[in-house]
Amino acid sequence: MSKTITVIPGDGIGPEVTEATLSVLRAAGADLEYDEQLAGVAALERRGNPLPDETLDSIRRNHVVLKGPLTTPSGSGFRSINVAIRKEFDLYANVRPVRTIVPGGRYEDIDLILIRENTEGLYVGVEHFIGVEGDPRAAAESVMIITRFGADRISRYAFEHAKRLGRKKVTLAHKANILKCTQGLFLEAAHNVAQEYPGIEWEDRIIDATAMQLVLDPSRFDVLVMENMFGDILSDLMAGLVGGLGFAPAGNVGDEYAMFEAVHGSAPDIAGKGIANPTSLILSAAMLLDHVDQREAGDRIREAVERVLRTGSMRTADTGGDAGTRAFASAVVRALD
Numbered sequence: 001m002s003k004t005i006t007v008i009p010g011d012g013i014g015p016e017v018t019e020a021t022l023s024v025l026r027a028a029g030a031d032l033e034y035d036e037q038l039a040g041v042a043a044l045e046r047r048g049n050p051l052p053d054e055t056l057d058s059i060r061r062n063h064v065v066l067k068g069p070l071t072t073p074s075g076s077g078f079r080s081i082n083v084a085i086r087k088e089f090d091l092y093a094n095v096r097p098v099r100t101i102v103p104g105g106r107y108e109d110i111d112l113i114l115i116r117e118n119t120e121g122l123y124v125g126v127e128h129f130i131g132v133e134g135d136p137r138a139a140a141e142s143v144m145i146i147t148r149f150g151a152d153r154i155s156r157y158a159f160e161h162a163k164r165l166g167r168k169k170v171t172l173a174h175k176a177n178i179l180k181c182t183q184g185l186f187l188e189a190a191h192n193v194a195q196e197y198p199g200i201e202w203e204d205r206i207i208d209a210t211a212m213q214l215v216l217d218p219s220r221f222d223v224l225v226m227e228n229m230f231g232d233i234l235s236d237l238m239a240g241l242v243g244g245l246g247f248a249p250a251g252n253v254g255d256e257y258a259m260f261e262a263v264h265g266s267a268p269d270i271a272g273k274g275i276a277n278p279t280s281l282i283l284s285a286a287m288l289l290d291h292v293d294q295r296e297a298g299d300r301i302r303e304a305v306e307r308v309l310r311t312g313s314m315r316t317a318d319t320g321g322d323a324g325t326r327a328f329a330s331a332v333v334r335a336l337d
């Protein structure tokens with residue numbers, strides 16, 4: 001029986017890259033049914049709620065989501081729906097594979113996986129302004145929350161993921177030298193978990209030194225694990241090593257639910273023009289196929305994307321070409337063998 005997944009096309013370029021991705025999934029023979037739902041600004045405009053109950057119910061039914069980018073207003077307005085979905089479904093592991101697809105970058109053959117803790121740290125949103133002498137916003141403070149439970153389970157996820165994929169090494173990037181309680185606890189928990197995986201090399205590194213080493217010599221890393229905000233920043237840095245966010249897929253995975261999404265935003269500057277690069281969401285859909293045990297279809301999609309990008313004749317505007325979103329997706333469909 002085919003697997004039904006929830007599809008959230010999202011805002012801005014979301015519907016365009018989602019349409020392109022669904023055309024590739026269908027052509028690749030993915031055994032999926034699609035339950036389309038609204039979230040973000042699209043949902044606010046049509047349902048009066050950026051995260052409607054119908055969408056939540058669909059995710060509860062289907063357990064697996066493919067999601068386009070959602071617009072989040074800065075400073076004021078509703079809180080991030082991405083963060084809300086991650087919290088609601090306890091999607092605690094953000095998995096970002098980073099692989100060279102387009103040759104000619106700073107490094108060849110990059111093949112890294114970043115695992116970011118998705119539910120704790122500064123992203124718990126415990127923050128407020130502090131008023132001083134008539135200025136209600138004279139200061140602001142934000143609380144970083146790390147629990148032994150959270151640090152233990154993300155570390156375990158990283159080692160299990162490494163083991164499943166036959167990876168050799170796990171690196172924890174942290175700042176325990178300065179943040180002795182929060183980061184110290186994370187380091188302690190990860191160190192304890194590492195002892196249970198003697199077959200996998202383990203190291204810990206200070207986050208800033210890790211950032212520099214990633215740029216100088218990414219080949220010294222394999223699987224990296226870190227808390228929420230460090231992971232947010234380093235995953236974009238790592239995407240930059242292989243051509244930018246347009247090529248970066250992501251999975252948000254929990255014990256019961258999983259959501260696969262493009263890591264770039266809704267790109268309002270090019271929305272509706274039909275020129276967005278759909279690669280990130282297409283590769284995220286391939287990760288989704290791995291997750292639902294349709295790895296063969298996932299591999300075919302990855303190979304087809306690689307074939308199209310390596311020939312160099314079909315590029316979207318962000319990579320110096322003039323192909324539109326649909327034309328690019330059609331080329332991927334033709335490259336499926």
Ligand code: NAD
Pocket residue numbers: 013017068069070071072073082245246261262263264265266267268269270275276277278280318
């Ligand atoms: P963005 O990623 O939307 O855009 C940054 C730049 O990259 C823009 O010039 C854009 O045109 C370009 N770009 C992004 N994706 C592209 C693609 N697929 N093809 C070609 N060019 C692409 O980042 P932003 O401008 O900071 O954010 C816009 C909105 O998206 C904000 O509301 C933000 O909150 C939201 N956002 C959502 C997600 C998500 O849903 N996961 C992630 C990041 C940002």
